[in-house]
Amino acid sequence: MTSxxxxxxxxxxxxxxxxxxxxxxxxxxxxxNRSRSRNKTSLYAHGEPMVWLTGGALAMCLLxxxxxxxxxxxxxxxxxxxxxxVRYQTLDGVRAGETTRLENYSPEDSVFERLPESSRAAARxxxxxxxxxxxxxxxxxxxxxxxxxxxxxxxxxEIAPGADAxxxxxxxxxxxxxxxxxxxxxxxxxxxxxxxxxxxPAEAWKLFGEHHPAVRERWEQRRRLETGDxxxxxxxxxxxxxxxxxxxxxxxxxxxxxxxxHESFLKTEERDKAEFDRIxxxxxxxxxxxxxxxxxxxxxxxxxxxxxxxxxxxxxPANQLSFAQKSVVYLxxxxxxxxxxxxxxxxEGGVYPAIFGTVxxxxxMSLLVVPFGVxxxxxxxxxxxxxxxxxxxxxxxxxxxxxxxxxxxxxGLGFFCYIIGGGIDQxxxxxxxxxxxxxxxxxxxxxxxxxxxxxxxVIVATEETLAAVxxxxxxxxxxxxxxxxxxxxxxxxxxxxxxxxxxxxxxxARGAGEVAPLMLVGAVKLAPELPVNGVFPFFHPExxxxxxxxxxxxxxxxxxxxxAAKPMVFTxxxxxxxxxxxxxxxxxxxxxxxxxxFSSSQF
Amino acid sequence: xxxxxHKMPSKQDQPPTGHAVEGTASAEQxxxxxxxxxxxxxxxxxxxxxxxxxxxxLTHDALKKEVPVVEVKNFNLWYGAKKALFDINMLIxxxxxxxxxxxxxxxxxxxxxxxxxxxxxxxxxxxxxxMLLNDDSIYGPGVDVIELRKRMGMVFQKSNPFPMSIFExxxxxxxxxxxxxxxxxxxxxxxxxxxxxxxxxxxxRLHESGLSLSGGQQQRLCIxxxxxxxxxxxxMDEPCxxxxxxxxxxxxxxxxALSGEYSILIVTHNMQQASRSxxxxxxxxxxxVIEYGPTLDIFTKPLCRETEDYVTGxxx
Ligand SMILES: Nc1ncnc2c1ncn2[C@@H]1O[C@H](COP(=O)(O)OP(=O)(O)OP(=O)(O)O)[C@@H](O)[C@H]1O
Ligand SMILES: [Mg+2]
Numbered sequence: 001m002t003s004x005x006x007x008x009x010x011x012x013x014x015x016x017x018x019x020x021x022x023x024x025x026x027x028x029x030x031x032x033n034r035s036r037s038r039n040k041t042s043l044y045a046h047g048e049p050m051v052w053l054t055g056g057a058l059a060m061c062l063l064x065x066x067x068x069x070x071x072x073x074x075x076x077x078x079x080x081x082x083x084x085x086v087r088y089q090t091l092d093g094v095r096a097g098e099t100t101r102l103e104n105y106s107p108e109d110s111v112f113e114r115l116p117e118s119s120r121a122a123a124r125x126x127x128x129x130x131x132x133x134x135x136x137x138x139x140x141x142x143x144x145x146x147x148x149x150x151x152x153x154x155x156x157x158e159i160a161p162g163a164d165a166x167x168x169x170x171x172x173x174x175x176x177x178x179x180x181x182x183x184x185x186x187x188x189x190x191x192x193x194x195x196x197x198x199x200x201p202a203e204a205w206k207l208f209g210e211h212h213p214a215v216r217e218r219w220e221q222r223r224r225l226e227t228g229d230x231x232x233x234x235x236x237x238x239x240x241x242x243x244x245x246x247x248x249x250x251x252x253x254x255x256x257x258x259x260x261x262h263e264s265f266l267k268t269e270e271r272d273k274a275e276f277d278r279i280x281x282x283x284x285x286x287x288x289x290x291x292x293x294x295x296x297x298x299x300x301x302x303x304x305x306x307x308x309x310x311x312x313x314x315x316x317p318a319n320q321l322s323f324a325q326k327s328v329v330y331l332x333x334x335x336x337x338x339x340x341x342x343x344x345x346x347x348e349g350g351v352y353p354a355i356f357g358t359v360x361x362x363x364x365m366s367l368l369v370v371p372f373g374v375x376x377x378x379x380x381x382x383x384x385x386x387x388x389x390x391x392x393x394x395x396x397x398x399x400x401x402x403x404x405x406x407x408x409x410x411x412g413l414g415f416f417c418y419i420i421g422g423g424i425d426q427x428x429x430x431x432x433x434x435x436x437x438x439x440x441x442x443x444x445x446x447x448x449x450x451x452x453x454x455x456x457x458v459i460v461a462t463e464e465t466l467a468a469v470x471x472x473x474x475x476x477x478x479x480x481x482x483x484x485x486x487x488x489x490x491x492x493x494x495x496x497x498x499x500x501x502x503x504x505x506x507x508x509a510r511g512a513g514e515v516a517p518l519m520l521v522g523a524v525k526l527a528p529e530l531p532v533n534g535v536f537p538f539f540h541p542e543x544x545x546x547x548x549x550x551x552x553x554x555x556x557x558x559x560x561x562x563x564a565a566k567p568m569v570f571t572x573x574x575x576x577x578x579x580x581x582x583x584x585x586x587x588x589x590x591x592x593x594x595x596x597x598f599s600s601s602q603f
Numbered sequence: 604x605x606x607x608x609h610k611m612p613s614k615q616d617q618p619p620t621g622h623a624v625e626g627t628a629s630a631e632q633x634x635x636x637x638x639x640x641x642x643x644x645x646x647x648x649x650x651x652x653x654x655x656x657x658x659x660x661l662t663h664d665a666l667k668k669e670v671p672v673v674e675v676k677n678f679n680l681w682y683g684a685k686k687a688l689f690d691i692n693m694l695i696x697x698x699x700x701x702x703x704x705x706x707x708x709x710x711x712x713x714x715x716x717x718x719x720x721x722x723x724x725x726x727x728x729x730x731x732x733x734m735l736l737n738d739d740s741i742y743g744p745g746v747d748v749i750e751l752r753k754r755m756g757m758v759f760q761k762s763n764p765f766p767m768s769i770f771e772x773x774x775x776x777x778x779x780x781x782x783x784x785x786x787x788x789x790x791x792x793x794x795x796x797x798x799x800x801x802x803x804x805x806x807x808r809l810h811e812s813g814l815s816l817s818g819g820q821q822q823r824l825c826i827x828x829x830x831x832x833x834x835x836x837x838x839m840d841e842p843c844x845x846x847x848x849x850x851x852x853x854x855x856x857x858x859x860a861l862s863g864e865y866s867i868l869i870v871t872h873n874m875q876q877a878s879r880s881x882x883x884x885x886x887x888x889x890x891x892v893i894e895y896g897p898t899l900d901i902f903t904k905p906l907c908r909e910t911e912d913y914v915t916g917x918x919x
Contacts, residue, residue, distance in 0.1 A: 475759065
């Protein structure tokens with residue numbers, strides 16, 4: 001083998017060998033050496049380092065992403081799990097509630113000054129023995145109207161000596177209320193139909209269980225009346241008032257037209273008044289009935305407090321629950337979280353309006369940005385003749401993606417809300433001025449703003465996929481006698497559809513997670529009404545709305561009860577991530593189906 | 604070039620005889636007369652072309668008897684500053700298969716794509732001269748290119764089925780004309796697929812993607828698409844170059860079957876293919892048509908030495 005290899009090599013080297021032959025040097029076998037050196041491929045040539053480099057980069061990314069998601073999932077999933085209520089006998093009193101967090105710290109000397117004189121020395125010694133560090137726990141003590149605090153720290157050295165200083169009293173109830181946060185206490189009596197019945201905790205709990213659902217049912221009914229029926233009446237009254245105002249602006253006050261309109265306005269008002277009174281009486285009756293049902297609770301330090309059953313969302317004896325019962329509480333909290341309105345400055349209750357707002361806004365945004373971006377990309381790629389101008393436009397679009405999102409918010413507020421919305425108000429809603437209709441932040445303007453924000457993503461993605469449509473397909477279409485637009489519509493766009501979907505997925509992910517611009521153009525802490533409801537015209541794009549991203553910011557940084565809001569930050573974040581994931585998965589699924597249609601068996 | 608002439612067997616040194624032949628511009632080129640073509644003239648011809656001089660092409664008399672479907676008249680084409688076609692004069696006969704052969708880069712595709720003005724899509728193109736499709740000008744002012752392309756079909760070197768069902772692929776040209784009648788579409792689809800010898804293979808899967816077919820089937824699908832609108836002329840640019848011998852055979856049979864009904868202009872690199880399936884052959888070199896005549900004559904007794912060298916595989 002080697003000898004046969006050498007021969008052509010030597011022959012190949014004839015020109016060089018020629019002159020050397022005179023010196024009678026045997027020609028070396030260069031090709032033999034060459035093949036040897038080729039066999040020894042270097043590590044670098046094998047690409048081994050690149051495998052490690054690329055793999056390492058991926059691993060780093062994964063690690064960070066998995067870490068973040070794991071943190072959110074762990075915290076978010078655990079939030080609603082009911083924990084025990086622990087009663088701490090401290091040196092200066094009693095604390096009872098749910099333990100939320102444990103940590104170690106080095107207490108300053110002033111901390112010990114607050115302890116009773118007699119136990120200071122012992123506490124100091126205990127901490128000093130432990131190297132100056134002591135553990136402490138954050139206890140959600142609730143009962144805000146009595147204690148004035150939602151949470152309290154209990155340090156190890158504060159706990160009174162004795163085996164029963166830390167206990168879990170079996171009848172401590174966790175009571176979630178509409179207002180004032182949670183309440184912890186043992187039931188010592190109930191009020192039923194106005195009559196106080198003092199009794200044992202077990203008996204009181206049983207009676208509470210019997211009457212609470214009916215009371216809550218009445219409360220729900222009252223809420224429906226208030227938001228639904230009275231809302232309709234208010235809406236009608238407002239319409240009538242606006243109609244009258246419009247006539248007044250057109251013909252002047254006391255004109256014949258105005259008189260006629262005024263007449264009908266008064267009639268409507270009268271009829272509505274009667275109906276309003278009827279509903280008010282109904283509400284009054286429900287309230288009166290509910291007021292007869294109360295529960296008397298005794299807190300850990302012996303104070304008794306009477307709570308109306310209607311104000312209690314959920315109560316459970318935390319220390320007696322079996323795993324199954326805990327699961328029921330857990331699921332019922334999730335259900336409330338997903339389907340109910342928020343309460344307690346958003347730190348309790350649900351986020352349904354925010355879910356709704358996020359999804360609707362994201363969908364409207366996609367509906368706006370995809371056609372718009374695709375059309376722009378089509379012009380850039382298919383119609384425009386290349387040149388400096390087009391290159392400049394392209395660079396500008398790419399740079400648009402780097403503009404801080406808050407700038408888009410400012411632009412949206414100035415242009416969409418004030419200029420366009422203000423103009424719309426002048427033209428169509430002048431009767432309602434000076435209170436704005438479209439002239440302020442709202443669902444529609446927020447969607448427009450985010451559509452603008454995500455436009456570069458769609459344009460760039462679409463342009464790339466248009467460029468990737470093979471020229472042979474276009475030529476085939478032209479050769480069949482198709483015009484440019486027919487070719488685009490029938491060949492280019494269908495073929496580019498998966499790529500356009502990719503652009504849409506990226507835009508949705510970007511838009512759904514955006515918060516800063518929304519603060520300016522319509523996302524609010526608490527929206528009184530959903531943008532979609534049963535009142536004509538059913539869809540109200542001018543309304544302000546709640547958004548999960550903004551909700552997270554609000555919970556994390558604006559909540560008066562920060563400790564209670566913190567776990568909700570995680571749950572809400574988890575939910576937002578899940579929603580974005582679901583929207584994306586839906587788009588990915590559609591894209592996969594499209595791809596399958598266009599994939600070729602040919603290579 | 605000189606090397607080439609040296610290698611020529613002596614028997615081919617004799618001037619071609621027996622065939623009446625005439626250069627399209629014999630007045631300017633006395634050497635075009637058959638008996639008068641001595642070997643040096645032949646050499647001068649290629650040398651002249653290489654120098655960029657005007658050289659007229661040899662067109663056999665047999666073509667005079669044919670009815671033209673496409674007539675190329677003094678056609679010149681520039682890609683930017685580079686001239687790709689030089690004074691092409693050709694008649695493409697009706698109902699016959701005409702093959703374009705020549706070494707790579709000689710302008711076959713350019714000429715073919717000029718017939719249906721597909722070159723218009725390229726920027727920086729310049730054209731002088733005209734073509735006629737059944738006596739209608741192709742490059743005249745005010746010609747509707749889209750209407751024009753509807754009268755021709757084209758099959759590309761690489762099969763390019765559209766990302767849609769087989770059915771929709773075939774009836775594409777009817778669709779863009781707004782045809783909605785289901786019966787008409789189905790009839791055309793079946794007829795075209797039968798015409799392209801594909802019907803039996805795909806009749807049960809008409810609504811599957813056209814991209815799910817094999818390479819040879821895809822090419823026949825493209826042929827079906829090209830003949831669906833009953834074009835006046837069918838242009839084929841190396842339709843078999845990406846196919847295996849069996850698929851090539853099928854497509855050659857198909858071309859045979861289609862000739863008579865359709866006028867076909869086909870570019871090919873495969874001499875056997877040209878000789879088997881075409882009626883007329885034009886040999887192109889560096890943007891000129893060197894010789895154009897009945898296939899049998901071009902392959903067995905060409906008038907030009909260059910043609911002979913090329914078809915026997917001595918150069919190119
Ligand atoms: N779009 C273009 N721009 C500039 N020059 C081009 C373009 N297309 C073709 N040419 C040039 O025109 C000449 C003819 O090209 P053409 O594609 O017609 O050759 P061909 O005979 O089809 O070759 P092949 O057998 O390899 O397909 C070539 O020299 C080529 O470089
Ligand atoms: Mg070609």
